[in-house]
Amino acid sequence: xxxxxxxxxxxxxxxxxxxxxxxxxxxxxxxxxxxxxxxxxxxxxxxxxxxxxxxxxxxxxxxxxxxxxxxxxxxxxxxxxxxxxxxxxxxxxxxxxxxxxxxxxxxxxxxxxxxxx
Amino acid sequence: xxxxxxxxxxxxxxxxxxxxxxxxxxxxxxxxxxxxxxxxxxxxxxxxxxxxxxxxxxxxxxxxxxxxxxxxxxxxxxxxxxxxxxxxxxxxxxxxxxxxxxxxxxxxxxxxxx
Numbered sequence: 001x002x003x004x005x006x007x008x009x010x011x012x013x014x015x016x017x018x019x020x021x022x023x024x025x026x027x028x029x030x031x032x033x034x035x036x037x038x039x040x041x042x043x044x045x046x047x048x049x050x051x052x053x054x055x056x057x058x059x060x061x062x063x064x065x066x067x068x069x070x071x072x073x074x075x076x077x078x079x080x081x082x083x084x085x086x087x088x089x090x091x092x093x094x095x096x097x098x099x100x101x102x103x104x105x106x107x108x109x110x111x112x113x114x115x116x117x
Numbered sequence: 118x119x120x121x122x123x124x125x126x127x128x129x130x131x132x133x134x135x136x137x138x139x140x141x142x143x144x145x146x147x148x149x150x151x152x153x154x155x156x157x158x159x160x161x162x163x164x165x166x167x168x169x170x171x172x173x174x175x176x177x178x179x180x181x182x183x184x185x186x187x188x189x190x191x192x193x194x195x196x197x198x199x200x201x202x203x204x205x206x207x208x209x210x211x212x213x214x215x216x217x218x219x220x221x222x223x224x225x226x227x228x229x230x231x
Contacts, residue, residue: 004160031217042123042206042221043161056218091160095217103149103210103217108160 004109020078021112025094035091119144119211123222140207141189147209155204197229
């Protein structure tokens with residue numbers, strides 16, 4: 001059973017550097033979500049894709065953040081010019097598509113933990 | 118937008134006892150309520166969910182109840198075991214945009230003591 005896969009599991013970098021994370025969703029899932037989780041909090045929504053289209057971005061996603069899902073399969077999340085406040089766990093989730101009357105469960109990966117020195 | 122509050126923040130029970138975690142939500146249009154279990158260093162694992170057309174759902178030792186009128190839902194774990202120790206999160210969807218964006222509670226650290 002192949003679940004959501006995220007790489008790398010951990011990333012340590014100096015402030016000001018760029019970082020990129022990858023997420024491979026469950027293969028038949030056409031929706032892919034990115035969340036961020038800081039210590040002692042629940043995950044917070046960042047953005048989501050329906051196939052290759054990025055349909056919504058949270059105001060948490062500053063201009064330094066960019067996400068892509070070029071072929072509607074895996075996705076990347078890039079953070080440019082990292083800041084101390086970017087230190088967090090970045091979680092990816094995927095689900096089947098559906099409308100608001102019939103929502104499908106989101107399945108999460110184990111996340112990428114980013115530490116900014 | 119949706120606001121989800123979760124209580125308690127920590128919960129200690131003796132092995133074999135029951136544990137109950139409660140959440141309230143603000144958007145009366147919310148229609149889907151998942152619960153996730155997060156173990157140290159891992160992502161969130163979906164353990165049970167409930168839709169607004171039912172009041173209760175059970176899966177072995179885990180159950181979720183929903184009170185739409187009061188806008189609250191609860192996770193019940195019976196016959197707790199040490200492996201149930203984890204952080205549990207409730208969530209509700211933010212339905213604007215139709216994307217099933219989840220708003221999470223702040224989590225409950227459950228500790229099952231021997």
